[in-house]
Amino acid sequence: MSTPRSAAPTALTALSNLDDPLRRRLFEYVAESEEPVSREEVAAALDIGRTLAAYHLDKLADAGLVEVDYQRPAGRGGPGAGRPAKVYTRTTTEMTVSVPPRDYELLARLLVSAVEQDTDGTVRAAVNEAARDAGRRAVVDSGGDLLEALRCCGYLPGADDEGRVHLRNCPFHLVAQDHLDVVCGLNLRLIEGVIAGSDHPDAHAELHPRPDRCCVVIEYDAESHPRSSASPAPIDDETHPD
Known part of the structure; x- marks a missing residue:
């Protein structure tokens, strides 16, 4: 959504997360993925460690730049299947910041x-x-x-x-x-x-x-x-x- 003037500082804080080059790359990968992606998939695609990928993905989620869900791998379900894995998708929320405000x-x-x-x-x-x-x-x-x-x-x-x-x-x-x-x-x-x-x-x-x-x-x-x-x-x- 377009950001009202009173919400501009919040949107500006969220978008500032993309100043980090690695975090921006992760955001772009998630945004361009057809299906929800796991931490492991992001780590493999960008050739970084899973822990590092998880850290930045969760920061993007905290800022409202990606959405989080939980899914089990295809074909796995019922008792003994383990906990669902965290997956990430692009958000449908739009953020627009203009300084000074414009509409x-x-x-x-x-x-x-x-x-x-x-x-x-x-x-x-x-x-x-x-x-x-x-x-x-x-x-x-x-x-x-x-x-x-x-x-x-x-x-x-x-x-x-x-x-x-x-x-x-x-x-x-x-x-x-x-x-x-x-x-x-x-x-x-x-x-x-x-x-x-x-x-x-x-x-x-x-x-x-x-x-x-x-x-x-x-x-x-x-x-x-x-x-x-x-x-x-x-x-x-x-x-x-x-």
């Missing part, structure tokens, strides 16, 4: 409302073209990489082996809740702009709304699987804070 969400809602009141389609057409242009600019900034350009636009993309890129979040979720038709259309045009200038120009974006996901899915040639250059690299810092 960009209000501006977005006003602009989207103006599009909805457009009677001849002129405003909507102009906004859609602006969204495509923004997507093309994001591709330039990312060096042409499709997944990196999507990340630059605020999406959490994941490519499967069946020729699809799923977007695990909507960067405009708060506005989309009340203006779904306009925001989904803007998402589609923005992503079309990204595709047009990317290293996968033959990919195709289409609307496929699902809960807790972006309304757009990208279809591409499975033989030219998009691979991001931003995969996690090993971290050598094993120093455990007190």
Whole structure:
């Protein structure tokens, strides 16, 4: 959610946790994971010790930046299965801090409302073209990489082996809740702009709304699987804070 002015110091404290490079890497790994991840999985992915991973994950959870649940490994249940393991997922809560305070969400809602009141389609057409242009600019900034350009636009993309890129979040979720038709259309045009200038120009974006996901899915040639250059690299810092 957008943070009200009185809550800004709390949000600022929470977000300050991401100043630590290792903690930020852990946060990004959890946020981009399709399923809840355990301490062991995070430790293995980032090439750090389990104790160090647990320490930073719990700090992120305390700050409200990730959510905690408990699960038993698949296929294990009943007496003797042991205690459920702690797992972590990205939070659905949004934190926004502006210094001095600003309300960009209000501006977005006003602009989207103006599009909805457009009677001849002129405003909507102009906004859609602006969204495509923004997507093309994001591709330039990312060096042409499709997944990196999507990340630059605020999406959490994941490519499967069946020729699809799923977007695990909507960067405009708060506005989309009340203006779904306009925001989904803007998402589609923005992503079309990204595709047009990317290293996968033959990919195709289409609307496929699902809960807790972006309304757009990208279809591409499975033989030219998009691979991001931003995969996690090993971290050598094993120093455990007190």
